[in-house]
Amino acid sequence: MLPRRGGGRGPVRRCLSAALVAATTVSGLFGASLAQARDTTLNVYNWSDYIAKDTIPNFEKQFGVKVRYDNYDSDDTLQAKLLSGNSGYDIVVPTSNYAGRQIAAGMFAPLDKSKLPNLKYLDPALMALVAGADPGNRYTVPWAFGTTGLGYNVTKVKKLLGDTVPLDSWDVLFKPENIAKLKSCGVSVLDAPDQMFAATLHYMGRDPMSTKPSDYRDALEVLKKIRPSITQFSSSGYINDMVGGDICFTFGWSGDVTIARHRAEEAKKPFVLQYFIPKGGAAIWFDVMAIPKDAPHKEAALEWINYIENPQVHAAITDTVYYPSANLESRKYVDKAVANDPAVYPSADVIKTLFLLKPLPPEILRLQTRLWTQFKTGH
Ligand code: N2P
Numbered sequence: 001m002l003p004r005r006g007g008g009r010g011p012v013r014r015c016l017s018a019a020l021v022a023a024t025t026v027s028g029l030f031g032a033s034l035a036q037a038r039d040t041t042l043n044v045y046n047w048s049d050y051i052a053k054d055t056i057p058n059f060e061k062q063f064g065v066k067v068r069y070d071n072y073d074s075d076d077t078l079q080a081k082l083l084s085g086n087s088g089y090d091i092v093v094p095t096s097n098y099a100g101r102q103i104a105a106g107m108f109a110p111l112d113k114s115k116l117p118n119l120k121y122l123d124p125a126l127m128a129l130v131a132g133a134d135p136g137n138r139y140t141v142p143w144a145f146g147t148t149g150l151g152y153n154v155t156k157v158k159k160l161l162g163d164t165v166p167l168d169s170w171d172v173l174f175k176p177e178n179i180a181k182l183k184s185c186g187v188s189v190l191d192a193p194d195q196m197f198a199a200t201l202h203y204m205g206r207d208p209m210s211t212k213p214s215d216y217r218d219a220l221e222v223l224k225k226i227r228p229s230i231t232q233f234s235s236s237g238y239i240n241d242m243v244g245g246d247i248c249f250t251f252g253w254s255g256d257v258t259i260a261r262h263r264a265e266e267a268k269k270p271f272v273l274q275y276f277i278p279k280g281g282a283a284i285w286f287d288v289m290a291i292p293k294d295a296p297h298k299e300a301a302l303e304w305i306n307y308i309e310n311p312q313v314h315a316a317i318t319d320t321v322y323y324p325s326a327n328l329e330s331r332k333y334v335d336k337a338v339a340n341d342p343a344v345y346p347s348a349d350v351i352k353t354l355f356l357l358k359p360l361p362p363e364i365l366r367l368q369t370r371l372w373t374q375f376k377t378g379h
Contacts, residue, residue: 040297042068042300043296045089047072047073079094093143111305129356140288143289144325145324148199149282150278151257153245173249174222182249187232199251209355232247236256258341277350281353283356284354284356286326289304311327316333319334
């Protein structure tokens with residue numbers, strides 16, 4: 001169960017916040033004139049489809065720093081880069097369940113919070129949750145959070161399933177007879193063992209964060225039964241596949257499916273896409289910014305983190321990719337339709353049903369990886 005997000009604020013606090021936002025902008029501009037002589041390139045490695053159009057150009061203008069921006073769509077890809085050492089990156093954005101182990105392994109530099117005044121905007125309740133993986137919030141600052149649930153081409157799926165099963169039910173994915181009906185229009189699942197095993201265990205009524213190897217072996221048996229109906233494993237391409245009508249179902253991430261929905265609307269597609277958090281709960285996770293220990297440009301990395309936590313900067317990101325931040329002040333600037341979309345900001349009642357992805361012991365991760373290969377190859 002998760003605590004509710006913080007309450008409202010009075011006019012005094014609002015004025016103060018406006019003043020702080022203005023001050024941040026001014027110091028940003030001041031920074032630009034200083035920074036022009038720095039000849040620094042900030043190397044950022046982040047998830048795909050996770051940033052607004054102007055985020056990088058505005059940072060480059062304000063701070064006089066060039067940004068090299070690379071993408072990944074899997075925590076395992078990022079982790080492999082970090083493990084190989086000297087990644088060259090100044091900012092990485094692991095999910096907090098991975099970050100917890102990476103912190104313990106000494107991969108990140110502690111944050112100099114005197115350089116991060118915008119941390120004052122962060123929701124203490126959400127920071128307390130993230131502290132479960134990063135005690136004292138010493139190494140990481142949330143970039144965004146989201147849920148892992150079900151995305152549909154509602155128009156096509158309703159035709160195939162009729163009213164036999166509600167779309168906000170895990171039964172669509174985990175009952176083999178249901179998902180088999182969708183195979184003909186394309187069934188996609190994330191290529192992310194941590195996400196899929198947590199959802200499967202939850203569906204089975206087990207602890208989604210189980211540390212018992214037998215639970216994972218049992219979960220594989222459940223997964224094997226739906227394997228014949230899965231037509232692709234995808235953790236980023238599925239956005240375009242939904243918009244293109246190439247798949248009608250995905251086990252996917254909230255913002256990604258919502259990006260697809262908006263793109264389909266803009267393109268006036270003859271179908272409706274929609275994201276559902278299944279009744280009874282789903283995973284919630286936080287992707288967090290961290291500075292690798294060997295990062296070549298730590299000062300610029302801190303400037304980046306503080307810039308991202310400027311409420312207006314992050315509001316533009318949420319408006320583009322439909323993932324909220326832990327920045328309480330930012331929500332004020334988020335487009336009203338986005339702020340009121342339960343796929344982006346789940347209601348307090350739904351939040352109570354969500355479970356947080358947490359770091360698991362290495363032997364469980366190794367088991368997950370092994371079983372995942374078996375699942376994918378269908379053996
Ligand atoms: C962004 C997906 C991020 C979610 N496209 C994975 N934590």
